[in-house]
Amino acid sequence: MEINDLTPAEQRVWRAFATGTAVDLRDTGADDRAPERTVRARVLRALLLNGPHEPGEIAAVKLAGAYVTGVLDLRYATVDSVVRLSQCHFDTAPDLSGAQLKYLNLSDSVLPGLSAARVRVDGSLRLTGCRIDGSVHLGGSQIAGALFLERARLVAAEPELPVLRLSQITVEDDLCAPGLHTEGGIRLGGARVAGSVNLEDARLSHPGGTALDAESLDVGTNVLGRRLRAEGRIDLRGARIPGRLDLLRTTLSNPGNTALRASSVVIGELWLREGPRITGRLNLRRAQIEQLDLEPEMLPDEVRILDLTYTFLTPHEPVERRLPMLVRDGTTYDPHGYEQLTAAYRRSGDDHAARRVQLAKQRRHRSTLSWYGRLWGHVQDAAVGYGFRPLRAFAWLLSLLAVGSVAFALDRPPALKPAEAPEFNPVFFALDLLVPVISFGQEAAYAPEGWSQWLSYVLVLAGWILATTILAGVTRTVSRQ
Known part of the structure; x- marks a missing residue:
């Protein structure tokens, strides 16, 4: 591509590329879709694949405030330079499927979607503050750094389709998404995050469906969800979280169905307290939890705890406040639940409470016997x-x-x-x-x-x-x- 074929805005970007100089088209004072701020996607593609280089300089596209027209098509391309397209407006969803990138930053940009399945990023991938009216597909991607989704707002174009696909993704650092707002489902099944998953203050909305599908999620440390608000099911079945699953002050709602499914999980600590009562069903069947920090006020009418195993139960509560949890399961009589609660009281040194739990167990068992x-x-x-x-x-x-x-x-x-x-x-x-x-x-x-x-x-x-x-x-x- 010849530089004479470029618009003035594109020429600024082209000249700045070789030295990695930042270009901010907002300094033109024009509207975001004005010609002075318009850059064709094929120009960016040509730069990233065959742009000029200068010895001793690090080439990079550092562009802010552009209106990008056309499809930024980097499918299966290898891009050796840094890509930072912040506060840009894309009229067509970029397609980065199978690409290999050094670093990608789309912070505060507006997009109609993003196709980046199986992308490989040697650094971090930033979607901080993005506004995306369509699906984001990152399934199977490998990110050597962190994945940032803070304050991003994602709205599904079609309600039945997931708005964020992260299935089988590998993140070698943290998945940072505090303040994330989604309207549509998130798929995180089979993902592996070496660090933590941060969903604090997030708003996940998919009423009647699955707001977060994270089956078999493998996390290196913690899943943080303080003040999370979820409309729809959160599914963590089979997840591995060696640190803590922090759900303090969360609001979980899925009327008539399961609000939180954490069955068959292995968790170091589960914090579920200080929030409003869960609307929907809580499923902790076959879960293995080292410390269960559970506040009775948050428990819904239906609690599934068959074969739940835990070592410590906090905070220390009177027996009358813990026993209702054991009778809200759909099973007629589950001796395992009573034994777990008894053991928890004994570990805390409250033998009197442990005996009362055992007495309640015998009385519950009595209801299953014949008349004699x-x-x-x-x-x-x-x-x-x-x-x-x-x-x-x-x-x-x-x-x-x-x-x-x-x-x-x-x-x-x-x-x-x-x-x-x-x-x-x-x-x-x-x-x-x-x-x-x-x-x-x-x-x-x-x-x-x-x-x-x-x-x-x-x-x-x-x-x-x-x-x-x-x-x-x-x-x-x-x-x-």
């Missing part, structure tokens, strides 16, 4: 609280002992062999009836009659029931230890 199983369960619960309230057995024993002692003192049973019988003691006689196996010699020497005989039967039966329930409770305690 439920009946025996009620007996164990009333007698000793399934072994978790041993003092209740002592109270029952004292009460029955007092009743028997008074009754037998008022109506002394006759001796079977008066000459050989020991002196009658109503307290030890009642105790002989109540306590199985142990004998004080009273029961074998005296035979109550009439109503006192029926009372003795009741005491013997009550004693066996009490002993059996105590033994069952002790057995459960020993097995847990």
Whole structure:
């Protein structure tokens, strides 16, 4: 391309290329689409592929404020110079599919879309503050630096299509997108980010659909989503986040469907608190979390936690505030959930709360039994609280002992062999009836009659029931230890 064929604006860009001098066409004072600010895309392409070079200088396109017409077509091209097209207005979506670039900066530009699948960037890729009315396709790309999407606004041209495609992308640094605003779905499935993913203050909108599809996402450190607002599902199934998934003060909404799906994930810390109640379903099934920082107020009506595993549960809350989480799962009875909560309380040193969780577990299990199983369960619960309230057995024993002692003192049973019988003691006689196996010699020497005989039967039966329930409770305690 001859320089004589260029417009004055294009000539400025052409001359500045060899030395990497910045050109700002806004200094012309013309409107953004005026001829003084118009640069043809094919001129930029010619510069990037065959532009002039000067020894000892680093060639670069550093252009601001241009109105770029036509398609910037760099498909499968190798560009050895820096590309910075900031605050530019593109009338057609650039196509960079399969290209190899040193560095690409499109900050604060306006585009109708961007096709850059399988692009390779040796440095960073900046889309900071961009306004894009169409899809951005970066699937399968490899970025040696960071990917910047801060304050970018992306609106899907067709609601059923994703507005941002990052599937299988590899980012060797951070994915920085605080303040990102999308209207349409984001695909991040299978992506690998060596650093962190920052979505703080982002607004993701795809009502009724998937706002963020990040299945099998592999992150080197953290996923930061403080003050994130999402309309639609966030899907993190199978993600690997060794640091923390920070969802403090987030607003998650997907009425009638799943709002957050983090099943089968492996996460160091999950922070889910200080935000409004989740609208929709929370799915943490089969997740492995080292520290679960969960505020009960954020939990929705439906919580799926089957086979959820966690080591620590914070903040420390009373049992009454944690147990509802275990009954909001669709499963009838999940003993694993109760065991996890019990273990968490024990690690924090609250054995009383741990026993209460185990008692709630037995009561929940009772509802799944047959009628005779439920009946025996009620007996164990009333007698000793399934072994978790041993003092209740002592109270029952004292009460029955007092009743028997008074009754037998008022109506002394006759001796079977008066000459050989020991002196009658109503307290030890009642105790002989109540306590199985142990004998004080009273029961074998005296035979109550009439109503006192029926009372003795009741005491013997009550004693066996009490002993059996105590033994069952002790057995459960020993097995847990």
